[in-house]
Amino acid sequence: MATVKGDVHDIGKNIVGVVLGCNGYDVIDLGVMVPSDKILSTARNEGADIIGLSGLITPSLDEMVHVAAEMERLEFNIPLLIGGATTSRKHTAVKIEGNYTGPTVHVIDASRAVGVVSKLMNEDEKSDFVAGVRDDFKQIRVTRAKKTAITTLSMGAARKRKFKVDWSNYPVPKPNFQGVKVFEDYSLDELVDYIDWSPFFHAWELKGVYPKILSNEKYRDEAQNLFDDGQALLQRIVTEKSLTAKAIISIHSAQAENETVFSEGVEFNFPRQQVDKGADQPNYSLADFIAPKDDFLGMFAVTTGHGLEEIVKEFEDQNDDYNAIMVKVLADRMVEALAERMHQRVRKEFWGYASDEQINTEGLIREKYVGIRPAPGYPACPSHEEKDKIWSLLEVEKNTGITLTETRAMYPAASICGWYFSHPESRYFSVSKIGL
Structure with a gap:
């Protein structure tokens, strides 16, 4: 897994990595700003079963297209997973999949990653799953081609x-x-009252609006635990002036x-x-x-x-992936x-x-x-x-x-x-x- 060249955002990728790791998969995380040659040489040298690309800013979409084309040129055939805030099923179907004959799948969020990887790693399910994704992408392209052209002005x-x-x-x-x-x-202390907490929960893939999410029947226990942990770490950051x-x-x-x-x-x-x-x-x-x-x-x-890097390293040295991600979210x-x-x-x-x-x-x-x-x-x-x-x-x-x-x-x-x-x-x- 890697955040592509030119992009420094990795919270979503890191959550996916932790979730996959907790489900028994070995994940090699190459970090951020990773060029295509490093991604592909590492995948080949390590015998990777799947490559995952992530990105947040729009130029990363072009880099993902480039990586897919390089995978085709170098005759890869392993699945390519696409994820990140700037990505979409439509872009993956229209711009990326056509550059690579191997399986290409858009993963909308971390909660879907385990299911997708499980199907791709199961020989009994892989072919039907890949065929379904390809049919879905084909339909997206057909629908797009049939759309009435938008009238533009000079x-x-x-x-x-x-x-x-x-x-x-x-x-x-x-x-x-x-x-x-x-x-x-x-002053960090001055900023605390200006925090919008709703995106804090969204980063952890809990959908809702703060403070209502804390009383949501589906999420409230998990949301409250996250909020308590976030508040505790935030207080430490402010007190110690870590950032x-x-x-x-x-x-x-x-x-x-x-x-x-x-x-x-x-x-x-x-x-x-x-x-x-x-x-x-x-x-x-x-x-x-x-x-x-x-x-x-x-x-x-x-x-x-x-x-931030120093705090993240401190947590990573303690194998505390949860707080390493939490501090980035904060x-x-x-x-x-x-x-x-x-x-x-x-x-x-x-x-x-x-x-x-x-x-x-x-x-x-x-x-x-x-x-x-x-x-x-x-x-x-x-x-x-x-x-x-x-x-x-x-x-x-x-x-x-x-x-x-x-x-x-x-x-x-x-x-x-x-x-x-x-x-x-x-x-x-x-x-x-x-x-x-």
Whole structure:
């Protein structure tokens, strides 16, 4: 098993590895950012029965396609398992399976892994199982081919349907602070109340919303045990300052033209929706929320991942896989809390366009505040390459220690970056992908 080249995320993969190990399977975990040649040479040298690939960011999908093609070129015939948050049955069927004649299976989560591996390792069940998967993938491709083509607009036509703001009647809020602020060791204790606990349970594949999940008839005992363990480890992290929280924010003058926002000599490219949604529906670009002149754009990068490797190693040296995974899950929750807290301070303090905001934790989680903080690589701005501009302008690596891999995954993995938009009508949306 491996997280593919350029990707640093491994919580889901690690859970799968533990689950398989507990069911008697020998798992060789190659870690993160593993190139295809290492994956395949190890599989061949160790006589692996199955190869599993994982990834979280969208560029990892292309790397999985490459690994599948390499398996075909090198005449492998063992099953290839595909998993991770960015993967799907559709992508596996349409983009990956066609590159490899051996069995290719998409595994939706850790709870399915044992059943899939069991069938692939059982000669009496394998052929029927593989045939069923191939039939399923074939049907996905057939259905996709029959779909009515989505009508798209030319860029010129899409621009005519842009989201229109009457800038002449909108007083752009002037920030209380302009420039760059660095926070080298943000208080972990301050972040605890900003944690959204629902994704904590989702990471362990318990579906539900906190705190209701603690009274869920199906999950409550397991959920309560997880929550208690998580709270205990979180308290240790905060008390011992095992993790270091770092942040950098900026607010600079900005102006927009079409799909480009200009700020501090940098051009941010925010693609426009080009699907024909009807003349009465806007075709959004994030640039629509920035005025043609005399506006402002914020940026940020935050991490709670410094120190994480040392804690993980401590647990792994004790053969404590559970807490090694738990601390990574908590680091992810902490960095989301840091992003939430910094955005709140920007709205109320540094930019100050919502200085009288009174929103509780639930309201923050539900994004009841004014403004948005979109991130590169997400639906409104799918390109991870925009991160390069943030890194350059804010000197992110120098100021926070967050680096970018070749596919622009952030390291440490518990890191987030993005922009701050203040306009009250700014919103999240999806720019349709080409292909899938």
